[in-house]
Amino acid sequence: MKGESIVIITNINIRKMTDNDYEVMAKWLSTKEVLEFYGDVNSPFTIDQVRNKYEPRIRGDVLVSPFIVELGSSPIGFMQYYKLEEQNDFGYSTNQVVYGIDQFIGVPNLFNKGYGTIMVSTFIDFISSNTDADVIILDPEVSNVRAIRCYEKCGFLRVKKFNNESNLLMEFKISKA
Template identity: 25%
Template sequence: MRVRLRPAELGDVALLEKWDRAPHVIACATDNPDATTAFEDTDWAEEITAASSVSYYLIAEVDARPIGAMQVIDPQAEPTHYWGDVAPNLRALDIWIGEPDMLARGYGTEMMTQAIDDAFADPAVEAIIIDPLASNTDAHRFYARLGFRPVGRRMFGDDDCLVHRLNRITWLNSSVQMAAPPRRPRIV
């Protein structure tokens, strides 16, 4: 295992702000061609301080170097209700690799594999949902390789997204899951 996921800390705020302004992250996060940040108006210190079992951020490291981040959400329980009215027993993931030189090296797959394993370690979790932009066909292929299947387009604010879902049984029967490193203690 080359990637280590750890809880985001206040010391990560400057890094998250830098990644939030990175053109490749912006391009994957919003359809707005004039956007200067990927996650508009996000106060990273507030997000990290508000971490709970229903919404938290992880930092991905390779050889102790931070390379990316993830958000893990219980979409039914999290306070912003970003996902609207959704069924219970789901998790939602968001992922981005902030360091451009770390793209296309398999780190995203490792990050997702660990986060998916962790989500499904809770026997109540039935599925994981994600919301890549409909225009981000590279992300669609990436998620398909992990077993996610498109369930439909949906607008989140001004962003046209293609929601994908990964059911527990699909993951448990997948070759990606079987190739994953042995289970470790829960991330948070």
């Protein structure tokens, strides 16, 4: 091990998505590796489709908050969070405040380098500090082993399979100090 060093990457920035991000989102949402688990591999997104989907979120017309993840000043990924309706399909009681999150790294050569863990951990801290969330959930495809491993490193627990056993409900319970 002499001469080897461990580098910890800390220059990850998560910022609100803006109208200037449509092009990079369209690029990411046309990438096979992203669409494999975040869309449909046979249906890449155009800039107009990205604008139609994300502009209402940026404007606050839809209660989903979108963010862009940057490494240094370069965009590398996407994250969003939203409050689940009181009545939901996952079995949470109406007195629990549940938020869902979705995310992806848009640059495939950055997969498996620890960025996802930093992104998700940072987002958990942000949501815990800035919302009334009791629980944060996500629902990766069961076949998305890389993402599930990342979420478990961040403290998410497996709850149950659903959607004909193709998705996994995972939760992070926020401890109230």
